[in-house]
Amino acid sequence: MSEDAFSWELFQQTPIVGIVRHIAIDEVRQILPIFQxxxxxxxxxxxxxxxxxxxxxEALAKYPISLNIGAxxxxxxxxxxxxxxxxxxxxxTPVINKKVIKACVKKGVPIFPGAFTPSExxxxxxxxxxxxxxFPTTALGPAxxxxxxxxxxxxxxxxxxxxxxxxxxxxxxxxxxxxxIGSHLFDPHLIAKQDWEGLKAHFQxxxxxxxxxxLTN
Numbered sequence: 188m189s190e191d192a193f194s195w196e197l198f199q200q201t202p203i204v205g206i207v208r209h210i211a212i213d214e215v216r217q218i219l220p221i222f223q224x225x226x227x228x229x230x231x232x233x234x235x236x237x238x239x240x241x242x243x244x245e246a247l248a249k250y251p252i253s254l255n256i257g258a259x260x261x262x263x264x265x266x267x268x269x270x271x272x273x274x275x276x277x278x279x280t281p282v283i284n285k286k287v288i289k290a291c292v293k294k295g296v297p298i299f300p301g302a303f304t305p306s307e308x309x310x311x312x313x314x315x316x317x318x319x320x321x322f323p324t325t326a327l328g329p330a331x332x333x334x335x336x337x338x339x340x341x342x343x344x345x346x347x348x349x350x351x352x353x354x355x356x357x358x359x360x361x362x363x364x365x366x367x368i369g370s371h372l373f374d375p376h377l378i379a380k381q382d383w384e385g386l387k388a389h390f391q392x393x394x395x396x397x398x399x400x401x402l403t404n
Contacts, residue, residue: 212242222390223253230255232275245320290378319345320345322346347367
């Protein structure tokens with residue numbers, strides 16, 4: 188595997204996509220080493236975060252083999268171009284954009300498009316999605332993932348929205364193939380206080396829950 192490619196092996200070690208949204212570059216520089224030390228492996232930087240391309244480039248330069256670095260909130264072909272130019276190793280969208288999905292499939296870049304209903308989820312998968320980001324799962328919870336997986340068990344699902352350290356095991360047990368987690372993972376209060384030790388312990392709690400879940404399954 189080349190250093191600039193997405194590593195499924197890394198992702199599967201800790202199947203959480205940590206979503207960096209509207210976090211300042213200087214803070215991200217402080218957070219990423221802690222993120223990596225805690226055992227987390229995959230970061231999505233949303234393209235509507237100020238300096239997103241710089242964050243992606245810097246992270247790739249610093250963590251070429253220990254982190255997967257991708258771009259999120261990719262809504263258009265223009266967003267995709269910017270993300271890939273910055274070196275994004277995977278792409279996440281909040282919606283189904285057929286052209287964006289097809290372009291990623293053609294380039295061999297993993298794409299996790301956002302979908303909500305079973306029909307949307309199936310459409311995203313049939314267009315070539317590597318995993319389908321089920322978004323938002325805040326209101327519907329783990330039971331929705333279980334219901335969708337019953338008839339569509341071949342589709343890899345990445346629920347995103349409302350996932351916390353307390354309910355993440357329920358999502359995994361319901362059949363999730365990974366979890367997209369934003370502010371519940373990148374705790375804004377700990378970041379505002381620059382409590383990096385606290386943030387590391389917070390990250391480790393998520394990693395521990397995944398390990399516990401793996402042991403009980």
